[in-house]
Amino acid sequence: MDIRACLFDVFGTVVDWRTSVSREVGAFAQAKGIKGIDAVEFATEWRKLYQPSMDEVRTGRRPFTILDVLHRESLMKLIGRYGIAGLGDADIDHLNRAWHRLDPWPDVVEGLTRLKKKFIIAPCSNGNIALMVNMAKRAGLPWDCILGAETARAYKPMPEAYLASCRQLGLAPKNVLMVAAHNNDLKAAKGQGLATAFVARPKEHGAGQATDLRPDTSCVDLAAKDFIDLARELGA
Amino acid sequence: MDIRACLFDVFGTVVDWRTSVSREVGAFAQAKGIKGIDAVEFATEWRKLYQPSMDEVRTGRRPFTILDVLHRESLMKLIGRYGIAGLGDADIDHLNRAWHRLDPWPDVVEGLTRLKKKFIIAPCSNGNIALMVNMAKRAGLPWDCILGAETARAYKPMPEAYLASCRQLGLAPKNVLMVAAHNNDLKAAKGQGLATAFVARPKEHGAGQATDLRPDTSCVDLAAKDFIDLARELGA
Numbered sequence: 001m002d003i004r005a006c007l008f009d010v011f012g013t014v015v016d017w018r019t020s021v022s023r024e025v026g027a028f029a030q031a032k033g034i035k036g037i038d039a040v041e042f043a044t045e046w047r048k049l050y051q052p053s054m055d056e057v058r059t060g061r062r063p064f065t066i067l068d069v070l071h072r073e074s075l076m077k078l079i080g081r082y083g084i085a086g087l088g089d090a091d092i093d094h095l096n097r098a099w100h101r102l103d104p105w106p107d108v109v110e111g112l113t114r115l116k117k118k119f120i121i122a123p124c125s126n127g128n129i130a131l132m133v134n135m136a137k138r139a140g141l142p143w144d145c146i147l148g149a150e151t152a153r154a155y156k157p158m159p160e161a162y163l164a165s166c167r168q169l170g171l172a173p174k175n176v177l178m179v180a181a182h183n184n185d186l187k188a189a190k191g192q193g194l195a196t197a198f199v200a201r202p203k204e205h206g207a208g209q210a211t212d213l214r215p216d217t218s219c220v221d222l223a224a225k226d227f228i229d230l231a232r233e234l235g236a
Numbered sequence: 237m238d239i240r241a242c243l244f245d246v247f248g249t250v251v252d253w254r255t256s257v258s259r260e261v262g263a264f265a266q267a268k269g270i271k272g273i274d275a276v277e278f279a280t281e282w283r284k285l286y287q288p289s290m291d292e293v294r295t296g297r298r299p300f301t302i303l304d305v306l307h308r309e310s311l312m313k314l315i316g317r318y319g320i321a322g323l324g325d326a327d328i329d330h331l332n333r334a335w336h337r338l339d340p341w342p343d344v345v346e347g348l349t350r351l352k353k354k355f356i357i358a359p360c361s362n363g364n365i366a367l368m369v370n371m372a373k374r375a376g377l378p379w380d381c382i383l384g385a386e387t388a389r390a391y392k393p394m395p396e397a398y399l400a401s402c403r404q405l406g407l408a409p410k411n412v413l414m415v416a417a418h419n420n421d422l423k424a425a426k427g428q429g430l431a432t433a434f435v436a437r438p439k440e441h442g443a444g445q446a447t448d449l450r451p452d453t454s455c456v457d458l459a460a461k462d463f464i465d466l467a468r469e470l471g472a
Contacts, residue, residue, distance in 0.1 A: 068406065120369055130406030133356055133381050145369050145382040150404065168386065170304065170366030 001177075001195050001221065003234065005169050006115055007124035007147065009156075009180035012204040014123070015102035015135065018043055024098035032091065034084055040206070042078065049074035054126060054155040064153045066128035072096045099127070100134035105201065109140050111227020118236040122147045124165045124178065126155050157188030166194070179230065183216040190219040197230060198223045237413075237431050237457065239470065241405050242351055243383065245392075245416035246361035248440040251338035251371065254279055260334035268327065270320055276442075278314065285310035290362060290391040300389045302364035308332045335363070336370035341437065345376050347463020354472040358383045360401045360414065362391050393424030402430070415466065419452040426455040433466060434459045 011017045018040070026039035053070040056062040075096050079087065087095075115121050123132050125148040132146045149155050152164035166173045173193035180186050181201035190196050198215035200223075205211070215223040224230035247253045254276070262275035289306040292298040311332050315323065323331075351357050359368050361384040368382045385391050388400035402409045409429035416422050417437035426432050434451035436459075441447070451459040460466035 120373065128406075129381060129383075129387075129404040133405065137356065137380065143381070144373065145365060145379070147365075151365075151387055168365040169369065170364075 002175055003119060003177045003195060004171055004175045005120035005122065006177045006179055006197075006234075007122055007162075007165055007189075007194075009178075009182060009185050010123045010125035010127055010132065010135075010148075011102075012201055013179065013181040013199060014108055014141065015104050015139070016201075016204070017047065017099070017102050018204065018206060020102040021046065021098050024095065024101060028091075028095050028098075032087070037082060037084075042082070045081075046071075046074055046078055049077060058155050058158055064149075066150055067099075067126055068096065068128050068131055071099055097131075097134070100131050101138060102135055104139045104141065105226070107226035107228045109142075111229075111231050112142055114228070114231035114236045115234065116142050116144065118234065119177075120144045120169060122165070122169075124148045124156070124161065126161075156185060159188070159192050162189050162192045162194055166192075177221075177234075182212050183219065187216065187219040190221075196221045199226060199230060238411055239355060239413045239431060240407055240411045241356035241358065242413045242415055242433075242470075243358055243360035243398075243401055243425075243430075245414075245418060245421050246359045246363055246368065246371075246384075247338075248437055249415065249417040249435060250344055250359070250377065251340050251375070252437075252440070253283065253335070253338050254440065254442060256338040257282065257334050260331065260337060264327075264331050264334075268323070273318060273320075278318070281317075282307075282310055282314055285313065294391050294394055300385075302386055303335075303362055304332065304364050304367055307335055333367075333370070336367050337374060338371055340375045340377065341462070343462035343464045345378075347465075347467050348378055350464070350467035350472045351470065352378050352380065354470065355413075356380045356405060358401070358405075360384045360392070360397065362397075392421060395424070395428050398425050398428045398430055402428075413457075413470075418448050419455065423452065423455040426457075432457050435462060435466060 008014055021043035022039040025042045029037045053074055057064055112121055122143055122145050125132060128150045129146050136143055147165040147168060149161060151168060152161045154160035166176045177195040177197055178186060178189035179197045179199060181199055181204060186196040186198060196219060198220045200213060202209055202213055222233060224233055244250055257279035258275040261278045265273045289310055293300055348357055358379055358381050361368060364386045365382050372379055383401040383404060385397060387404060388397045390396035402412045413431045413433055414422060414425035415433045415435060417435055417440060422432040422434060432455060434456045436449060438445055438449055458469060460469055
């Protein structure tokens with residue numbers, strides 16, 4: 001392998017979206033006096049609308065639309081379903097940007113800081129640019145640039161999401177390593193010729209998680225237990 | 237002014253392209269045994285082809301094409317004009333990437349590092365993503381993300397180059413400060429509602445420069461003598 005750049009899935013791989021969104025939902029409900037909401041359930045339901053919302057774009061039924069907009073539409077559905085009333089646009093925008101305020105897993109900042117010394121590092125996420133920039137500023141993620149769905153105008157696992165990211169870096173796919181905690185993401189990247197690294201995040205979905213506990217060896221080139229371990233394996 | 241992000245012109249404002257490209261051309265000519273080339277003249281002639289090459293895209297005569305490709309086409313014209321023979325594709329690619337190896341003005345890294353603590357900082361350059369990333373890695377430019385022509389798919393001073401950059405940050409133009417050493421860039425940014433800052437670079441074109449020595453007060457909100465001075469003016 002001759003790796004020049006490392007691309008990272010973000011939701012689940014870099015940040016613990018479930019704990020962070022739950023925290024934001026809980027704080028929001030308390031501040032607004034909203035009763036009877038289970039914050040973890042709300043976060044989980046919100047995330048369940050994520051793939052269907054992107055499928056509208058992937059299938060071409062809808063022109064490319066950034067994730068902040070899809071997240072907000074999903075949030076409006078949940079607000080209706082839970083029967084929450086009396087929220088203004090600014091309140092809803094604030095809650096929607098909970099996805100900009102996600103905490104990284106504890107190994108991430110140290111691991112990325114090491115990897116950055118040897119490689120170009122960038123997210124290749126379905127999150128939009130503003131979401132990724134605001135998250136990085138808050139969490140101290142030292143990205144060299146922001147790539148992913150908005151720069152590619154395609155949602156993973158569509159081939160163009162990976163290929164555009166390589167092309168925009170001026171690199172051949174074989175010189176780019178896709179890092180993710182999700183085997184389906186790595187399978188799609190491998191299908192476009194990228195190198196792949198699996199980092200397990202066994203608590204992404206909370207205790208009792210049954211998926212993505214181990215790398216799928218049919219599409220994974222290397223596995224690491226966290227980002228610091230990945231940096232060590234790559235000599236960074 | 238309620239500024240949340242600072243966007244920067246790069247060629248001339250952040251980096252001294254003339255001295256750096258001249259150095260690269262001189263080193264290349266020496267390594268390849270090419271005689272009779274004035275490196276400063278070659279760099280200046282290369283730069284003269286820059287605006288005409290982008291005009292093909294601006295006018296719609298050509299679909300959006302990244303600057304690395306335009307730079308290479310211009311280089312091929314110069315190689316023909318100078319009668320340079322015997323270069324392989326890898327040689328030409330290396331020389332073309334001289335634009336990835338430009339040195340910043342002496343105040344830039346300290347100024348950007350200070351500004352980054354208070355604002356989102358990003359280039360809004362006609363350079364493509366790979367060019368900007370490679371330049372930043374080499375020079376230590378601490379960008380939060382890379383914006384500009386390639387993410388906007390429009391070359392400055394077209395309105396979309398500025399508007400797409402604001403939109404991609406999720407910010408209104410009035411909350412974004414465009415920083416440049418060129419009044420025409422700032423005039424175009426101001427026309428789209430951005431705030432503007434002029435930083436003089438009186439040696440961009442060498443001794444005896446006659447243009448852009450002073451801010452055009454009809455379109456410039458603030459002026460600074462360098463990036464450290466700009467950080468101070470903005471309280472960063």
